[in-house]
Amino acid sequence: MLQGDLFGHVCAPAVPQGFDYWPDVLSEAEQTKLVEQLQRLDFRPYEHMGYQGFRRIAAFGRRYDLERRRLETAEPWPDFLKALLACLAGRLSLDEGAFVQALVNEYAPGAGIGWHRDRPVYEDIVGVSLLAPCVMRLRRKQAAQWRRAGAALEPGSVYRLSGEAREAWEHSIPAMTALRYSITFRTLAGGAN
Template sequence: MMGVQADLFGEPVATGPAAPAGFRYWPDLLSEDEQARVVRALQALSFKPYEHLGYLGNRRIAAFGRRYDLARQALEAAEPWPAFLQELLGQLTDRAGLPAEDFVQALVNEYQPGAGIGWHRDRPVYGRILGVSLLSPSIMRLRQKRGAGWTRAGAPLAPGSAYLLSGEVRRDWEHSITPMTALRYSITFRTLACLTP
């Protein structure tokens, strides 16, 4: 499993096995007070169970801006972004050096104890994925098909940390989150694939 940490100048660096190309990580983007403010705002949202092909997942979600309708295989409008998510996106994109206006979707996931997410790649209609992890630590597992086997990596996601998936890791690698032992929230912001080189 790779370890990822920031160097003295704030740039993400990998320790141990190399991080897949396109993976960036910031371990302490939000202070405990900032996290607490965001979590209070998240807890006021209207969540619904995640549904996939008629099955309900073990996590709850709230989508803003755009959402992907699996049955129609198309993007559709979702609820407008709350102001606190716009502010958080600005903080993340400033740190990552990305244009905030490129991000069209915010997806909030609530993981109760026992909830995780299986192996997947985000829908190809989306480009870069910029995420923040709140409340509880988790592990993001990464894998890439190589012949008959898999190349694997992983990164611990600390509370208040942020990550970016772009390029190779976004296109060629799957990711998953191990089941939680305590409540965790994640917020992922997505661009459209047509905006991503």
């Protein structure tokens, strides 16, 4: 049964179908080494339709150009991100060859990401959380109300959005109180190139 909160929002007791979560995938030593490599990347401010966000990003492989509304080639994947994806593919039974994009987000204190669904050119999304924990908020419109859920993302954990969680639910990250990195790997939807 779904229960309403004080503001009339419908709260889901569990995450939606298609949200998978694996805690403690990366050891503390693996996380430390990975963060050291991330801190050497050339980050740029995130921009969306003329708005500059607080978080900074580094994109590799493919990226979606909002102005041109198409996929474009980005910088080649650094070797350490290729190695990370290979490690995750082995540990979590993922199809390593299907992933075409790696996006690194740097969330300084005060940075978050608003409600959104990833662009339809992408299909499955796999994310790695580093340094600070956060809550991924999830919501789906149902009639005049929102169905809501939340998932704690701990450092060293991995999540996947696919199917219903990817296509029908929006997600967001509230403003961080401590530095956090996330690495997002994406596959392409059928027909996208």
